[in-house]
Amino acid sequence: MKEIIPSNFKISPRPGEPNAEQYRVRREIGQKLGDKGWLYPAIKKEYGGGSLSGGQITLLTQELEEIDLENPPYYDAGGQMSSSAIQVWATDEQKQHFLPQTTRGLKTTWLLLTEPHGGSDLASAKTQAIRNGDEYIVNGTKTWVGHDTAEPPDQFWTIVQTDPTAPRHQNLGFIIIPANLEGITIQPLETMERKKSSVFFEDVHVPAFNLIGGENNGWKVANTVMEVEHGGNGRIGKNQNMERFFEYVKSTSFNGQPISKDPDIRELLADIYIEQDVSRLFGLRNFWMRHARVRGTYEGSQSSxxxxxxGLKISGKMNQILGYxxxxxxEEKWGASNGWIEHYQRQAITAVHPGGTQDIQRTIIARRMGIGRTVKEEAAQIE
Ligand SMILES: Cc1cc2nc3c(=O)[nH]c(=O)nc-3n(C[C@H](O)[C@H](O)[C@H](O)COP(=O)(O)OP(=O)(O)OC[C@H]3O[C@@H](n4cnc5c(N)ncnc54)[C@H](O)[C@@H]3O)c2cc1C
Structure with missing residues (x-):
């Protein structure tokens, strides 16, 4: 790691997005990790990954956590979702072309699914990509997407209608759209937690080669994307917010003793610890299933x-413990844990919506268990 992480690299002490300089350094770290196949370590070497095992990835994750970094060290939700789906659904030529751009950290990708008329019903996407010779002409709007990354992304991973006349679920496609094409406008969108964006497409010409999984086959691709977004790959990283919170209550005194020594507060702390640990264990189980090649059912959505x-329960209990x-x-003097706890209060609320709301996860779990249906729904294939 010494040759990858600059010796003077320090994570920003306060919440918020990395500034331009920090973002630049994170991208450099990402490319150095990518050179070794460590940026997307589970992906096969031939596509720029590391072909690493679950155990090796655990070690790599721990090394990065020593300096509070996650992998990738910058926002790349679209890269994470598209790389999984490309491995399952793309032609070999497309895999050779698109995967290394992501796995080597050369390009960043935003995930563009949600549209202004409603995000939960993904199959109702209205953005159109109509074939015209060797290109698709894209028109439509996506919203609540992206991240405040100090730089726009290099490309978008997008669900579109490829045949507006075909029946629901048979009318969709998934396409990679370079972000610098003419006719694209990115408009910032403030939320209570972070800056998101709306993206507008007006007669954007996209090479037909960029359609992944074939025309009108987008719903199958979407299922792989969703399986990953709902937690099918699992998670092994530590929960930094919880670590910061427990550190704060142990190191901060109130009425002459550390907050964590108060008997009533200790009960609440135990509740918080159990909540976050159950969540951690679901992530760990899914990570193991993924690497042991155990086909899942409802586990991704259960974890999500x-x-x-x-998150909502924990933020409420933090509030009970710390009050104002x-x-x-x-705020330098009063912001608990450099403002991270206040940030968590907002994040716990906004986290209920992305990647499928709690209602959607509940519906998926029921379908996978066969509740209300005669046939149990199967989980999508992930690679
Ligand atoms: C912080 C944040 C980050 C995000 N990042 C991205 C991103 O990177 N890319 C992207 O494409 N989108 C992103 N989104 C958008 C997110 O995916 C959508 O908000 C989400 O899919 C829900 O869609 P919606 O907001 O249109 O709500 P709606 O679909 O309109 O739902 C409104 C309410 O109705 C409920 N509901 C809807 N359908 C059902 C149903 N069938 N059964 C029961 N209840 C139902 C929902 O649970 C919700 O409470 C992000 C959102 C947030 C808040």
């Missing part, structure tokens, strides 16, 4: 649902 709900101090943000 539990994480969303426990839990909601004082980026």
């Amino acid at each position: 649902f539990y994480g969303k709900m426990s 101090f839990a909601v004082i943000g980026d």
Whole structure:
């Protein structure tokens, strides 16, 4: 790691997005990880990954956590979702072309699914990509997408209608759209937690080669994307917010003793610890299933649902423990844990929606268990 992480690299002490300089350094770290196949370590070497085992990835994750970095060290949700689906659904030529751009850290990707008329019903996407010779002409709007990354992304991973006349689920496609094409506008969108964006497409000409999984086959591709977004790949990283919170209550005194020594507070702390640990264990189990090649059923959505709900419970208990101090943000003297706890209060609320709301996760779990249906729905294939 010494040759990859600059010796003076320090994670920003306060919440918020990395500034331009920090973002540049993170991209450099990403490319160095990519050179070794460590940026997307589970992906096969021939596509720029590392072909690493679950055990090796655990070690790599721990090394990066020593300096509070996750992998990738910058926002690349679209890269994470597209690389999984490309491995399953793309032609070999497309895999050779698109995967290394992501796995080597050369290009960043935003995930563009949600549209202004409603995000939960993904199959109702209205953005159109109509074939015209060797190109698709794209028109439509996506919203609540992206991240405040100090730089726009290099490309978008997008669900579109490829045949507006075909029946639902048979009318869709998944396409990679370079972000610098003419006719694309990115408009910032403030949310209570972070800056998102809306992206507008007006007669954008995209090479037909960029359609992944074949025309009108987008719903199958979407299922792989969703399986990953709902937690099918699992998670092994530590929960940095919880670590910061427990550190704060142990190191901060109130009425002459550390907050964590108060007997009533200790009960609440135990509740928080259990909530976050159950969530951690679901992530760990899914990570193991993924690497042991155990085909899942409802486990991804179970992990996602539990994480969303426990986040709300934990933020409520933090509030009970710290009172006003839990909601004082980026303020030198009073902001608990440099403002991270206030940030968590907002994040716990916004985290209920992305990647399928809690209602959607509940519906998926029921379908996979065969509740209300005669046939149990199968989980999508992930690679
Ligand atoms: C912080 C954040 C980050 C995001 N990042 C991205 C991103 O990177 N890319 C992207 O494409 N999108 C992103 N989104 C959008 C997100 O995916 C959508 O908000 C989400 O899919 C829900 O869609 P919606 O907001 O249109 O709500 P709606 O679909 O309109 O739902 C409104 C309410 O109705 C409920 N509901 C809807 N359908 C059902 C049903 N069938 N059964 C029961 N209840 C139902 C929902 O649970 C919700 O409570 C992000 C959103 C947030 C808040």
